[in-house]
Amino acid sequence: MTTLLRGTAIIRSYGPTPALRGVDIEIGEGEIVAVTGPSGCGKSTLLHCLAGILPVDSGQVFYRDQELGQWSEAARSKLRRTRFGVLFQFGQLVSELTAAENVALPLLLAGSGRREARRTALYWLERFGAGELGDKRPGQMSGGQQQRCAVARAMATEPDVLFADEPTGALDQLTGEQVLAEILQEARGQHMAVLLVTHEPRIAAYADREVVLRDGVVDPSGLGIGLRS
């Protein structure tokens, strides 16, 4: 299995607070990896660094053996909207646009025509069970429906890697697991790699393997906390 995404010795701080203190991680093509750990361990920061959203203070991030640190912000932005899909817990849809327009946005930015983008958008909305929401605005939908639209948007560009940061966090248990199951089914079908950040073991159980972070480093024991505090 070829390595798609690799991070070596990633160090990243927010001002004086260190978030990641030297993390190594590898994600292969088509692999579904869960990143878990207690709150404050740096898992969201790791996701942001691997997706090229945040630059690293030291260390490297490689996508297909190209080092992202060398890339300009515009190039990384383009990577994010063409080869990566990004999914958050909430708040990622533009509230003034309709669902179809939200999903079509990355396609329009990539240069698709309006009609074609809309067709593709409606297809993906249908695929994730939000077909009839195309002309509704996020304010008119439930949390689960909004998340389905966000998933459709992340998948519409058929990315290589899907980055999901607590995607079920704002949903109730059943809806969350349903949406997650659909996401992973689609991902497996497309041989898409998935980086799933979660603090719930139940959600981590959907992944092929788990990487546990503790205080900004990988914890091989998986316990997430030392025995002697």
Place this chain on the structure above:
Amino acid sequence: MSTPHVLLGLLAAGPRHGYDIKRAYDERLPRAKPLAYGQVYATLGRLERDGLIAPTAQDQDGGPERTWYALTDAGRARLDDWLGAVEPPAPYVTSTLFSKVVVSLLTADEDRARDYLTAQRAAHLQRMRELTVVKTRAGAAVDDVVAADYAIAHLDADLRWLQTTLLRVADLHREVHS
């Protein structure tokens, strides 16, 4: 409940007599079903018969006659085996899991305890993965899904408790070794 192993664990720190053992059991595992004296002595008898514990000579000055017991080498080995073995993840093992975690924090050194906890967690998670696959398989019947959900929910509860226990371990450690 694996009472014999718990009693072995209670003797790991040093010899005790029967009354003391019963008192320590109630203290360390307060929410478990309380152990009757008769059961304590019966178990101690069985353990002695199996050669895992042996009475030691103790002075009995000024008190009623009491038999003090200590772990034999075989007993120590049996305890280590028990502490090193992972409990098979399933909903009904909760109480055994509980007692094992407590005893391991009680008796084992930190590295051994961590090894056990790591292995236990990994086993639980692996089982949860298997159950998730069963649940999300195309064409899974409703009863399969429901049963899988049940098992996953209980394993999830175990894991969360494990995590929380570790967070409280500092206090526990201090208390256990006081």
Place this chain on the structure above:
Amino acid sequence: MKPSTLVRLGLAGTRTDRLRTVLTAFSAALAAVALLSAATVAAIEGGAWVTQPDGAAVLSPGAEHYTNAMLAEAGLRPGVVTALVLLALPVLALAGQCIRLGAPARDRRLAAIRLAGATPRQAVLIAGAETAVASALGSLAGFVAYLGLREVLHRPTPDGRLPLPTDLLPAAPVIVLALLLVPVLAGAIGVLLLRRVIISPIGVVRPVRDRKPWPWPGVLIAAGLIVFAVPAQMVDTLSRRVTNLCLGVGVVLCMIGVVLGSAWISYAVGRMLLRFGRRPAMLLAARRLIADPWNGSRTQAALLTAVIAGAIAISFRQYMITEFESYDRINALAPDPEGGGISAAEPPSFYLGGIRLVLVAVVIGMVVAACGVLVALAESIVARRRAYAALTAVGVPRRTLSESVAWHTLAPLMPALAVALVVGTGITRLMGTEVRQVDGDSVCPVAQAQCEANPALFDFVVRHEVVLPVPIAWAGLLLLGGVALAAMVVAVLAGLVVLRSSTDLEEMRVG
């Protein structure tokens, strides 16, 4: 709640709150200076035309030591006072807009205060107190500045005359009134802006108006034009006062109509962008305009008002220039044997100088309005920080976001500017599109004795006639529109800098 508690709660806050306080105080200071200057001019006495027993008219004493006729003559002073008061208006509007700065943090604070047990009315009062306190501080600062200006600008000419009324102070009660008026008005504006807002302990809810705006402001504009035109039609039958009232009301109605109508313009522009726009940035801007068209009218109000005033001034200047030319022409055709001829009461430079001053005030007003737009833009960008951060994270380039902000602010402005220019020009042209001067004799068609008894029998025979059409002052109007547009572009560019730092993902945790 004790007043001291109110003040303490009103002064609480973070860096954005301090910025808001500073801006509010600054605007209040400017408004105070303007009001105090108006009061000073109003305090000048004398300069009224008085008819003496021998029939000659002289100016009453008290104001002859001012070099500027606008200060010396009592008839012209009200105009100056009005202009200064009007100048205070866009500044107060800016203070009002500052109230909206940093709204999210302040909303959270208000909600927390409610949670601690305040009633909704107390929460609104606290918000108003914030503004009032900041404005009061600004007012005092303005007073100090006013006194300083009096010293600095006190420059008597060699013969002891003064260019500005720096030797006068308004009466003490008037000063106090002016200084109190600013915080009271600012606080009232603040409370007014919060009237639709529901402050609950779990958060502040601003209900979004979901109605489409429809062009009833057009009705206001039409009404304004009609009212303005009334005196022109009934030129001699109305008293001076009623005429002025009609003119003033007409202008104000038109201004309000244009300002309110800009919401409809924003909505219409949004729909057009949606239908015809190709770029994603236009889509984002279009949806925002359609979702909240009133946002634009709030920020553009001051600018459009200034543009209307400027258009009126420029068109009026054109009218006066034409009139002066007609005087010159008729005097050339039919020279006055006594060497006087038809002319205006003062040399043309006086009137043109006055217009120039008005235009200066208009430009100042536009700059102030552009600052207001910048403040509102910065605040809306900061409020939408999370949305922008999420968009950047999923790969929308910063350039697209900047473009959408530019389209959203500037696209509805162009038609609104055009409307403002047209309305301003149109109003002035209602006064007359041509100037006519005649020269002739009165001739008696009947017996001379009858005519002398009844002067109405005299016929007027025209010997010379000059008719000049008043051209539309294209150059001036386009320049005015250009300056307004430039001011807005600068404001947008500055706002884009704020956007740049807002989408800096290092600053905040995304998602």
